[in-house]
Amino acid sequence: MGSEEWAEVTPDAARRLLTAGVQAFAERGYHATTTRDIAGRAGMSPAALYIHYRTKEELLYRISSVGHRLALELLRRARDSAGTPAQRLARAVRDFVRWHAEHHTTARVVQYELGALGEDHHAEIMELRRATDATLRSILEAGVAEGQFSVPDVRGTTVAVLSLCVDVARWFREDGKRTPEEIGEFYAELVLRMAGCAEQQRKR
Structure with a gap:
């Protein structure tokens, strides 16, 4: 970044x-x-x-705040976009993963240096993380309600999906075999399978 x-x-x-x-x-x-x-x-x-x-901590807080808000906005745009829950979930994962790959250096700091934040700043960032969780969870819940997804534990699945996406920042390499776009597509497919969404139900 x-x-x-x-x-x-x-x-x-x-x-x-x-x-x-x-x-x-x-x-x-x-x-x-x-x-x-x-x-x-x-x-x-x-x-x-x-x-x-x-302070140095204030600089870290600023980095973390901007990064978390940008990532959250990606998910909110996907949640509020047109289409079926499967299409919105695919977009959310694709965009979230691509962001963590394209900005992997920033994302590693944003996601893995939380413990260094002061108490007040940490509490504010945790609110953003809870909002991120709630945004993705709402897409999964909509899919379950409409019969598109078969997810017995929506909360657990939400945590698993976010963890999977965030981890891209840890291992992504710019000289790797896949581009951020390709990784985003792969993860979107993977998460739809996790959600129990049949291939024929998804039209992106």
């Missing part, structure tokens, strides 16, 4: 610090990263970082 992806963050220096923070946290981990590491990657002095972010 380059600085152009942080469109809502201004000024430019703040965006550059977010990009540098993502790179540093992904490479070294939050606790092993210093503010000097981040500032150096952004071509700035350590003192300049504190103009935009009071």
Whole structure:
């Protein structure tokens, strides 16, 4: 996720610090990263970082907040799109997986550095994660209600699907055999099978 992806963050220096923070946290981990590491990657002095972010934790929170909101918006657009529950589920998984592959460096920080957040920031991010869970669960529930899905445990299936999708950020390689789009398609097929949706029921 380059600085152009942080469109809502201004000024430019703040965006550059977010990009540098993502790179540093992904490479070294939050606790092993210093503010000097981040500032150096952004071509700035350590003192300049504190103009935009009071602490290293605040920078991590900003990265996590933006990333979680972007991912949640993908699922909400799929939930609210036209089509059958199967079509909406396929779109949700396809887009969610593709995002985690295309922005795998950012996604690793967003998904796996939660423990470093302060109490208030952690609580806010957990609300976003619960909203993400609820959004995907609502698609599955609609499919069950309409007889398209055979899911005995919707809550458990929701957790399993989200975990499967998020894990793409951990192993995806840009020089791998499959593109983010191809992985998204594969996971959409896989999740529809998990939901007990027959191939002939799905028209995408």
